[in-house]
Amino acid sequence: MPDKKILLETKDLKKYFHTPIGDLHAVDSVSIKIPKGETLGVVGESGCGKSTLGHSILRLSEPNSGQVLFDGRDILKCNKHEMRKLRTEMQIIFQDPYASLNPRLTVSETIAQPMLVNKVCRKDELGNRVSELMDTVGLASRLYNAYPHELDGGRRQRIGIARALALNPRFIVCDEPVSALDVSIQAQILNLLMDLQEERSLTYMFITHNLSVVKHISNEIMVMYLGQCIEMTDSRELFKNPLHPYTQALLDSIPVPRLQSRDKKRKIIKGEIVSPIDPVPGCRFAPRCPKAIPKCTERDIPLRNVSENHQVACVLFEK
16 A cells, blocks of 8 residues: 655644743644645643644744644745745634634625735636635525624634635644534534545644544544643544553543443543643653653653554553
8 A cells, every 4th residue: 555645744843932930832842744635633631732733833833943844845944925825725724713703804705815815816706716615615695795793603613614715725724623613513514624625635633622523533643741742543543442541531531421321430630730831851641640650750751653553652652
């Protein structure tokens, strides 16, 4: 079987935020590969660095060091003019459909704005192009001149998706695009994203804290904890055979129906989360880990291959 073509790759990517008491390690030495046309799911607790990773890849937040290779090109070395051209191929769908839209712009104006700014469509063709995009994401034509405050969350998020598609990108960061929506609407948006991926050969980084969602949409899943990648494998393998104690605890936290939970004792993670500001060497989950041993805090734990397509950062799997 031939190797998959990698569209986006990061190498040792770091993003720190300076604070009065030290540097906050939001993204710390993260290396990923996303093949063309596939989805990498990124999961973890709130504040673990998922969104910062997505923003750093797109240079919405400038990384401190590392590489971001898009189709083999290191975009961190691109100047503003080169980066502006690349942005037509890399887009983002934001988490909050209530805050990510300009309340003064109509639906059509919001979708048209990227095309006007980048001059990729003639003005006499703009209306037809906007109507096509609205139809693509399931927005009724009667909403052409509607304002965001007149619409519900699901329709607002569809506007955000249409805006992201306006420049025909190849890569989209989906930053928790369904977390603010009702469950029934979540399913509609997820199915829409999967249909668009199949039709347009899109590549996604799908950021979420909802494990059920990430299982449904992802080819591979990366688990983050306090800025670091601690486990990465394909979706089925992660749910079938989680290796890192933190991943096991995450999966155990998924709600199950009462009848199924009678024989299941829920595992509760105890202990305090360590500070991400100038963290000491060692596994950052060690103070809360029920399987921790002294070796866990002696040095940083690198991500290691434990099988052909399963990586984990845990001393329990070091040879």
